[in-house]
Amino acid sequence: xxxxxxxxVAAINGEKSDRIPVFCNLLDxxxxxxxxxxxxxxxxxxxxxxxxLRMREKYxxxxxxxxxxxxxxxxxxxxxKILYAEDGPPNVADFVIKDxxxxxxxxxxxxxxxxPAFSEERECLRILRAEVGGRYPICAxxxxxxxxxxxxxxxxxxxxxxxxxxxxxxxxxxGKCHEFFVKEMRAYRDAGADVLLYSDPFGSTDTVPMSFxxxxxxxxxxxxxxxxxxxxxxxxxxxxxxxxxxxxxxQKTGIGAFYxxxxxxxxxxxxxxxxxxxxxxxxxxxxxxxxxADEIRDEVRRLIGAGMPGGxxxxxxxxxxxxxxxxxIRTMLEAAYEFGSWGRDEG
Amino acid sequence: xxDEITIEETIKGYNEAIFDTDRDRALExxxxxxxxxxxxxxxxxxxxxPAMDQMIRAISETLDANLAQQYITAQIADSVVTEMIPxxxxxxHVAGHVVIGSAEGDLHSLGKRIVIGCLRAxxxxxxDLGVNVSPETFVxxxxxxxxxxxxxxxxxxxxxxxxxxxxxxxxxxxxxxLEDRIKIVVGGAPYRFDxxxxxxxxxxxxxxDGVTAGGVIARLTEGVRT
Numbered sequence: 001x002x003x004x005x006x007x008x009v010a011a012i013n014g015e016k017s018d019r020i021p022v023f024c025n026l027l028d029x030x031x032x033x034x035x036x037x038x039x040x041x042x043x044x045x046x047x048x049x050x051x052x053l054r055m056r057e058k059y060x061x062x063x064x065x066x067x068x069x070x071x072x073x074x075x076x077x078x079x080x081k082i083l084y085a086e087d088g089p090p091n092v093a094d095f096v097i098k099d100x101x102x103x104x105x106x107x108x109x110x111x112x113x114x115x116p117a118f119s120e121e122r123e124c125l126r127i128l129r130a131e132v133g134g135r136y137p138i139c140a141x142x143x144x145x146x147x148x149x150x151x152x153x154x155x156x157x158x159x160x161x162x163x164x165x166x167x168x169x170x171x172x173x174x175g176k177c178h179e180f181f182v183k184e185m186r187a188y189r190d191a192g193a194d195v196l197l198y199s200d201p202f203g204s205t206d207t208v209p210m211s212f213x214x215x216x217x218x219x220x221x222x223x224x225x226x227x228x229x230x231x232x233x234x235x236x237x238x239x240x241x242x243x244x245x246x247x248x249x250x251q252k253t254g255i256g257a258f259y260x261x262x263x264x265x266x267x268x269x270x271x272x273x274x275x276x277x278x279x280x281x282x283x284x285x286x287x288x289x290x291x292x293a294d295e296i297r298d299e300v301r302r303l304i305g306a307g308m309p310g311g312x313x314x315x316x317x318x319x320x321x322x323x324x325x326x327x328x329i330r331t332m333l334e335a336a337y338e339f340g341s342w343g344r345d346e347g
Numbered sequence: 348x349x350d351e352i353t354i355e356e357t358i359k360g361y362n363e364a365i366f367d368t369d370r371d372r373a374l375e376x377x378x379x380x381x382x383x384x385x386x387x388x389x390x391x392x393x394x395x396x397p398a399m400d401q402m403i404r405a406i407s408e409t410l411d412a413n414l415a416q417q418y419i420t421a422q423i424a425d426s427v428v429t430e431m432i433p434x435x436x437x438x439x440h441v442a443g444h445v446v447i448g449s450a451e452g453d454l455h456s457l458g459k460r461i462v463i464g465c466l467r468a469x470x471x472x473x474x475d476l477g478v479n480v481s482p483e484t485f486v487x488x489x490x491x492x493x494x495x496x497x498x499x500x501x502x503x504x505x506x507x508x509x510x511x512x513x514x515x516x517x518x519x520x521x522x523x524x525l526e527d528r529i530k531i532v533v534g535g536a537p538y539r540f541d542x543x544x545x546x547x548x549x550x551x552x553x554x555x556d557g558v559t560a561g562g563v564i565a566r567l568t569e570g571v572r573t
Binding site for chain 2: 083085087088089091092093154155156159163164204205206207208209211212239262263284286287289290321322323
């Protein structure tokens with residue numbers, strides 16, 4: 001039986017499996033799957049692992065997640081207040097850094113793996129590894145050095161410090177975030193994560209000008225990747241566009257996969273990547289909430305038609321909103337399996 | 348050097364600084380212009396506000412403007428206008444009042460801050476209701492401040508579409524017969540991914556980004572007043 005890992009490895013190597021790999025990122029849906037409130041569901045790693053395994057089995061896509069919610073990283077650094085919602089993802093409700101003095105006092109744990117805040121993620125990864133390790137890629141979400149301060153102090157305050165604040169304070173915070181990034185990456189790899197989503201909102205020209213990217217964001221990306229190696233890393237910019245920086249990032253870091261924004265042109269991305277890495281074509285999952293079955297099929301066909309020729313292509317989603325009907329998730333996935341099959345004409 | 352040339356040079360220097368996200372340089376340009384005799388009124392109306400409009404054009408025509416530039420534009424515009432207004436020969440006409448906040452359950456604040464900076468620069472009074480704002484608070488505060496526009500920021504699908512965001516505000520405006528008096532403008536990431544979403548949530552208008560939102564709200568404010 002061909003597994004999700006077989007499909008992913010084939011795509012990375014520019015070879016053909018039965019079909020292209022399909023990544024479907026269902027996170028909050030796990031609570032409904034297990035009939036729990038989000039707060040109860042996210043309180044235990046075994047719940048999240050069970051939710052991930054059940055949903056992958058139910059829909060047949062190719063990946064599972066160790067990510068609970070993005071704010072988990074802030075919890076590893078001391079955040080103790082999370083706002084839960086019944087109809088959406090949990091959010092950081094109390095920032096670790098409230099003023100610049102908190103930056104000086106911010107302590108990075110020596111061993112993230114041993115941190116109590118990591119224990120449930122470690123348990124989730126243990127179960128996933130035992131159940132599907134080596135057969136289905138286990139994904140982890142790791143915020144880049146430059147993006148992490150937004151989780152610790154809010155995007156507004158981080159922008160203020162980054163562009164208008166004292167450079168010494170900014171650099172001190174970035175240095176600590178880099179230290180955390182390196183340790184966190186090690187913890188996830190040690191715990192069995194194979195696919196490491198490197199999330200950097202500042203790696204997008206939707207967020208910063210190209211001049212700022214080149215002068216400030218890129219050096220931190222290079223430093224991050226040099227410190228941990230590019231194995232398994234996927235470049236992602238929280239849904240923002242980054243076609244304009246792909247070539248530079250590829251050359252400077254050797255990152256082997258790019259998770260393109262739904263707002264970017266997939267044909268253009270594929271041309272820029274030019275067979276040097278895996279291109280991940282991503283559907284606009286906000287639209288999935290309202291699209292008809294025909295609209296979903298048309299969009300999946302369009303995306304795969306643009307990205308699949310020449311291989312080294314993966315079909316994926318962003319973080320799927322809870323409001324997407326189950327029938328629409330199935331329609332999207334069935335279309336992806338159908339149009340992404342190498343047995344079709346384009347094979 | 349004539350005044351006309353000074354204005355052109357000031358505009359050029361200010362715009363370059365904005366696009367390079369260099370606040371210190373932008374403020375330097377403004378202060379040099381003031382020292383050389385340019386009036387505070389010209390600095391606001393011929394330099395700062397046109398720079399915001401230019402950014403809106405850049406966004407709509409070339410998609411070549413980004414969050415950082417918008418943030419810097421808004422912050423600088425706000426601070427320059429705040430500094431210049433006391434120097435005006437006549438107090439400027441207040442163009443309206445807006446209440447703004449992030450939808451209930453939403454703790455994101457950056458987009459809102461950009462919009463606030465742009466609105467203040469346009470002489471529109473703004474009451475910032477903060478984050479995680481209930482629909483009732485939006486409407487009560489709009490009435491308390493005689494605001495003609497409620498701005499609702501939402502960065503997540505569920506806070507944009509849920510019953511306690513724009514839909515909740517619309518429900519209350521209807522119940523209280525306030526729909527002619529108060530308009531709803533929405534913005535935030537989900538709206539960028541679905542440009543028809545503002546209709547689904549029964550808003551009167553939306554904007555793709557904070558700087559454009561300043562312009563949209565300013566026009567809507569004018570429309571309600573007249």
